[in-house]
Amino acid sequence: MGGEGVFITVDGPSGVGKSTVARSLGRLLAGRGWTVTCTTEPSSAAIGELARFGTHEFHRRALSCLIAADRYHHVDTVVAPALECGEVVVCDRYLPSSLVLDQLDGVPVDFVWSTHQDLPWPNLAIFLSGDWRLCAERAARRGNHSRFHRADDPVKRREVELFEQVAGELATKGYPVSRYDIGDQDAEAVRQGIAHLVCVQLGL
Ligand SMILES: Nc1ncnc2c1ncn2[C@@H]1O[C@H](COP(=O)(O)OP(=O)(O)O)[C@@H](O)[C@H]1O
Ligand SMILES: Cc1cn([C@H]2C[C@H](O)[C@@H](COP(=O)(O)OP(=O)(O)O)O2)c(=O)[nH]c1=O
Numbered sequence: 001m002g003g004e005g006v007f008i009t010v011d012g013p014s015g016v017g018k019s020t021v022a023r024s025l026g027r028l029l030a031g032r033g034w035t036v037t038c039t040t041e042p043s044s045a046a047i048g049e050l051a052r053f054g055t056h057e058f059h060r061r062a063l064s065c066l067i068a069a070d071r072y073h074h075v076d077t078v079v080a081p082a083l084e085c086g087e088v089v090v091c092d093r094y095l096p097s098s099l100v101l102d103q104l105d106g107v108p109v110d111f112v113w114s115t116h117q118d119l120p121w122p123n124l125a126i127f128l129s130g131d132w133r134l135c136a137e138r139a140a141r142r143g144n145h146s147r148f149h150r151a152d153d154p155v156k157r158r159e160v161e162l163f164e165q166v167a168g169e170l171a172t173k174g175y176p177v178s179r180y181d182i183g184d185q186d187a188e189a190v191r192q193g194i195a196h197l198v199c200v201q202l203g204l
Helices: 018-031 046-052 060-084 095-104 109-116 132-143 153-172 187-204
Strands: 006-013 036-040 088-092 126-129 177-181
Touching: 006 018, 006 095, 006 187, 018 036, 018 088, 018 177, 018 187, 036 060, 046 187, 060 088, 060 095, 060 109, 088 132, 095 109, 095 153, 126 153, 126 187, 132 153, 132 177, 177 187
Parallel strands: 006 088, 006 126, 036 088, 126 177
Antiparallel strands: none
């Protein structure tokens, strides 16, 4: 991407605490003097909103392409410009979410790679993991709007397993995977753990 910023992504199953971690990481780094762009995928652009609230209408390759299109648009209009200004970008969900959710939806992983081959990789890809029941309960309490949120228990369990699998596969490709298991930690303990991880991995 050419800029001097730092690109951090946060992935993991629904309800594991991605948004909570992304927000607290943004506050932490802003407190250390960085200009921080906290953002999400699907993005807040029109195409992102179509994807976020369109998981009942769109399926398999169509949804996969919609998410990928939003991702390229988001990188072009939000992520790359911020990195070029030397900012830290913290993105809630990125490529790993497609590798997991598209596979869960029956899309071959090679198809996902084919549409994602020109995307920049982050400097640090945080994978949050946790007990699938705990994640599902927290996601349900917060509110379910996606087809994936309303899936049966075996699918939710599979989502958690697939994040583990994809983390391993990406790590072997040299993707900058950093795993963090939330265990039974409260949000403050996770915040401290992630702050330590970012400090060790990136020296920020
Ligand atoms: N470590 C934690 N302990 C207890 N509750 C948490 C923790 N992390 C997040 N939560 C709560 O769980 C719910 C889901 O968290 P959220 O960050 O939205 O997850 P995600 O973005 O992964 O779907 C929210 O209500 C949030 O306040
Ligand atoms: C980023 C991404 C999202 N999605 C869809 C399914 C997700 O449930 C939804 C994201 O909705 P979101 O509101 O971010 O919920 P959460 O992250 O808590 O699950 O968008 C995909 O299908 N693939 C992706 O790569």
